[in-house]
Amino acid sequence: MDQILTGSLPDLKAAWLRLLETTPGLRARDAAARLGVSEGELVAARVGEGPGAARVVRLDPGTAANGWGGLIEQLPTLGEVMTLTRNEHAVHEKHGTFETVSIGPGSGLVLGLEIDLRLFLNHWRHGFxxxxxVKSGLRHSLQFFDIDGTAVHKVYVTEATDRAAFDRLVEHFRAPDQTPGMGVLPLPVPPPDRPDAEIDLAGFRRHWENLQDAHDFFPMLREFGIGRHQAFRLIxxxxxxxxxxxxxxxCLRLAAQRQVPIMVFAGNAGCIQIHTGPVERIEPTGPWINVLDPRFNLHVRQDRxxxxxxxxxxxxxGVVTSLELFDAEDRQFLQLFGERRGGKPERATWRGILADLPEPEIAA
Known part of the structure; x- marks a missing residue:
């Protein structure tokens, strides 16, 4: 960490500009971490006129009961965009259009051939x-953050985006108050898993054996009071x-080589983003493994x-099979499935890929 800032917003903006000069191309999330603030705080500090043509506009969803849902319902008017959803270890980027948007109390769905999202709107607290x-010129985006300043979702303008529609949307949702800064609060710490001995493992296994829908899995975990990683350890x-x-x-290389379409789920407390289809160009870069396809990019820290x-x-x-990844705190951060549409059974080719994955390494 370069420094922890406890001073004024001008100090934060000045420190950010110095950091950009010494580390060109540094991503906002990494810059915020170096400066000891959240990404949301760094963005909010720049509300108003920034350096050169840079600018940040605070957005306000108004008094609508569905909060940011009203803005999300307008995103189909933008045409093609790039959406980005990430967590600490994985970044998921998709090009496409917002097609069918459905907003309910505290949640939402975006369904389409390319952009496919699950929204948990109680975690959408700030928008800009x-x-x-950037190197390629001016870049325009909509960025949304949780109450602790963590990014939950971003929507980027592309060459195919309707810029006039984007400008109208920003103006419509422009907040009356454009004062820089943003208050943050820590997210609640999830409770630890219950001791293994307290789990009704026999009942849990019977329930698992009789699942009828993959969407019943999380309610089952909640019913038995068992953590996801804990469930996998015990079942x-x-x-x-x-x-x-x-x-x-x-898994990614085999899917590309065997031309097996897959589903890739990545996200955070506020948004899950899904890719459905093939993957083709798989490349490592340092600790990252990347999918670098024209309309889908995935970046995952393998060392995490x-x-x-x-x-x-x-x-x-029939049985649905997944590859699920966890970090050192037993937090799931990525899921892969075989492509399934219209309730059809899982592809044998996907099961073949998972059958070829090696056993865990034995510690020396």
Missing amino acids: AVREE GSDFARPVSVQALAL IASAWVVRKPTRE
């Missing part, structure tokens, strides 16, 4: 329109098989994978 100078290898922490890279599991869940259409 950001215009910034047995017929339902959750540990595999090598190198399994992700091999503490455990990986091949998981089998029964459904009415």
Whole structure:
């Protein structure tokens, strides 16, 4: 960390500009970490006129009962955009259009051939329109943050975006108060897993064996008071098989080589973003493994994978199998499935890929 800032907003802006001069191209999330603030605080400090043509506009969803849902419902008017959803270890980027948007109390769905999102709107607390100078010129985006200043979702303008529609949206949702700064509060710390001995493992296993829909899995965990990683540890290898922490890279390469379309889920407390389709160009860069396709990019820190599991869940259409990745705190941060549409059974080619993933490494 370069320094921890406890001074004024001008101090933060000045420190950010110095950091950009010494480290060109540094991403906002990394810059914020170096400066000892959240990414949201760094963006909010720049509200108003910035250096050169850069500018940040605070947005306000107004008094609508569905909060930011009203803005999200307008995103189809922009045409093609690039959406970015990330967590601490994975970055998921998709090009496409917002097609069918459905907003309910505290949640939402975006369904389409390319942009596919699950929204948890109680974690969408702050929004900004950001215009910034990058190597390719001016870049425009909408950026949304949780109450602790963590980014939950971003929407970037592309060459195919309707710029007039973007400008109208920003003006419509422009907040009356354009004072720089943003207050943040820590997110609640999730409770620790219950001791293994307190879990009704026999009942849990019976419930797992009789699952009818993959969407029933999380309610089952909640009903039995068991953590996700804890469930995989306890259920047995017929339902959750540990595999090598190198399994992700091999899985992506095999999917590309065998031309098996997959589904990739990545996200955070406020948004899950999904890619459905093929992957083609798989490349490592330092600790990252990357998918670098024209309309889908994925970047995952391989060194943050503490455990990986091949998981089998029964459904009415047959077993659904996934590769699930966890970090050192047992937090899941990435899921991969085989492509399934219209309730069709899982592809045998996807199961073949997962069967080829090696066992965990044995510690020396």
